[in-house]
Amino acid sequence: MFEELFGISKQVLFPHRWETSLITSKTAAKPLVGNQSADYILSLLSNPVEHEDLLIIKDGTYCRRDAYTSGGRCIKENIRELITQEGCAIYLRWLEKYDSNFNTLANRLNAELSPFTFSFCLFYAPTASTLFDEHFDAHDAFIIQLEGSKKWQVWPAIVADVEAVSSPHFYTPMVRAHVAEHAPSYEITLQAGDVMYLPRCTIHRALPTDEHSSHLNVWMTPRPLHKFIWGDVK
Numbered sequence: 233m234f235e236e237l238f239g240i241s242k243q244v245l246f247p248h249r250w251e252t253s254l255i256t257s258k259t260a261a262k263p264l265v266g267n268q269s270a271d272y273i274l275s276l277l278s279n280p281v282e283h284e285d286l287l288i289i290k291d292g293t294y295c296r297r298d299a300y301t302s303g304g305r306c307i308k309e310n311i312r313e314l315i316t317q318e319g320c321a322i323y324l325r326w327l328e329k330y331d332s333n334f335n336t337l338a339n340r341l342n343a344e345l346s347p348f349t350f351s352f353c354l355f356y357a358p359t360a361s362t363l364f365d366e367h368f369d370a371h372d373a374f375i376i377q378l379e380g381s382k383k384w385q386v387w388p389a390i391v392a393d394v395e396a397v398s399s400p401h402f403y404t405p406m407v408r409a410h411v412a413e414h415a416p417s418y419e420i421t422l423q424a425g426d427v428m429y430l431p432r433c434t435i436h437r438a439l440p441t442d443e444h445s446s447h448l449n450v451w452m453t454p455r456p457l458h459k460f461i462w463g464d465v466k
């Protein structure tokens with residue numbers, strides 16, 4: 233499943249490229265992940281959505297939750313309006329909680345790549361909508377472009393490691409300063425079906441093209457070190 237979904241051989245990734253090199257490829261599993269449009273996202277929002285799983289963003293700012301939820305439930309008409317009228321982007325995290333197909337996919341990847349765990353985030357952005365400023369993440373990421381296109385700029389990592397998932401936030405001023413002084417070392421516009429592997433800590437920024445965009449961001453997280461039990465070595 234891993235190789236079909238990401239178009240990347242495990243034999244290539246793990247001995248040589250994991251945590252060190254950006255890789256681009258094409259998915260061979262397009263029918264599996266589908267064309268996930270705004271209508272698809274809205275169809276998932278009939279059940280209550282946990283706090284922070286759904287983010288609606290305009291010009292880098294999060295919309296207030298009471299603009300699109302009431303009593304823990306999403307107001308779909310408001311969300312549709314925010315997308316179509318206001319040009320807001322949608323970010324739905326942990327897609328596997330809301331779509332059983334992605335739950336099956338995540339379980340298969342977890343079993344295949346144990347002790348790594350996989351989770352899916354779905355981004356949908358109408359034309360000219362930017363999601364996040366330059367940043368890096370504490371986990372590896374596979375970006376799968378589903379519809380439209382998105383331009384990515386990438387800078388090499390400025391830290392070799394971070395202690396926790398939340399740690400990258402502490403580096404925001406450092407990342408901004410670095411990006412202001414250095415041109416990106418790599419730029420690519422991903423088209424539908426394209427895949428990009430971003431090693432953790434790699435600085436990246438996604439920019440809109442002149443068409444809408446939906447992409448999956450698949451997190452590949454290693455097992456936290458504190459869960460290891462060290463025995464006596466004899």
Ligand SMILES: [Fe+2]
Nearest residue numbers: 367368369436
């Ligand atoms: Fe990111």
